[in-house]
Amino acid sequence: MDLLIPGLILFVFAHLFKRLFPKLRAFLGSPGKVVLGLVMLASVVLMVMGYRAAEVVPVYDTMPALYHANNALMILSLYLFAVGGTKSVLVGVIRHPMLWGAVIWAIAHLMVNGDLASVVLFGGILVWAILEMVLINRAGPWENRIKGSLKGDLKALGGVVVVYGLIAGVHIWLGYNPFVMAQ
Structure with a gap:
């Protein structure tokens, strides 16, 4: 759960970012999309590793x-x-x-x-x-x-x-x- 929960939080945050912070997302432009994409990828890796390691x-x-x-x-x-x-x-x-x-x-x-x-x-x-x-x-x-x-x-x-x-x-x-x- 040590990796699963942070991974899930990152996943949700990255996916909701556009809805919760539309002006900031627009300001960040393409570099911001790349960063969010990397955060999403990292979140999936954390969720998979955390799920597999969970008791x-x-x-x-x-x-x-x-x-x-x-x-x-x-x-x-x-x-x-x-x-x-x-x-x-x-x-x-x-x-x-x-x-x-x-x-x-x-x-x-x-x-x-x-x-x-x-x-x-x-x-x-x-x-x-x-x-x-x-x-x-x-x-x-x-x-x-x-x-x-x-x-x-x-x-x-x-x-x-x-x-x-x-x-x-x-x-x-x-x-x-x-x-x-x-x-």
């Missing part, structure tokens, strides 16, 4: 039946991340697809991880994503001018298949097989 402190029991739901939610989460960067039909319908992807990702992980480090990490990301959406929505109405096509959705779906396979492979390599229920 397992059970908070709640998980239900093995939820492992399949977790995998389905992860596909949906990745799809929302993907369409956020494309000109898909869905991106013209849903506001904040990437943030909704983060919300679903966090909930999916909380469904199958009941230890303290997971609650801090995934719960923290969940709270950040919701707070980010609230701040964006308070800044003004949504004026989406993107007219997407089914081609964008199909590209996103193709990317999801590849990325899901890579993520599953990394999880298995780290010793967390997402396709096998915990004992």
Whole structure:
């Protein structure tokens, strides 16, 4: 937790910086964006190292039946991340697809991880994503001018298949097989 919590705080701060300090961010310009990008990268490294090093402190029991739901939610989460960067039909319908992807990702992980480090990490990301959406929505109405096509959705779906396979492979390599229920 010594690295996890500072990493999470840096992650949230770097992501909320634009919303909380818009004039300062504009003043800092491109060099400021580079620094924030490095802070975000460092925050992810700290969170991963902190999560991996954290002692397992059970908070709640998980239900093995939820492992399949977790995998389905992860596909949906990745799809929302993907369409956020494309000109898909869905991106013209849903506001904040990437943030909704983060919300679903966090909930999916909380469904199958009941230890303290997971609650801090995934719960923290969940709270950040919701707070980010609230701040964006308070800044003004949504004026989406993107007219997407089914081609964008199909590209996103193709990317999801590849990325899901890579993520599953990394999880298995780290010793967390997402396709096998915990004992």
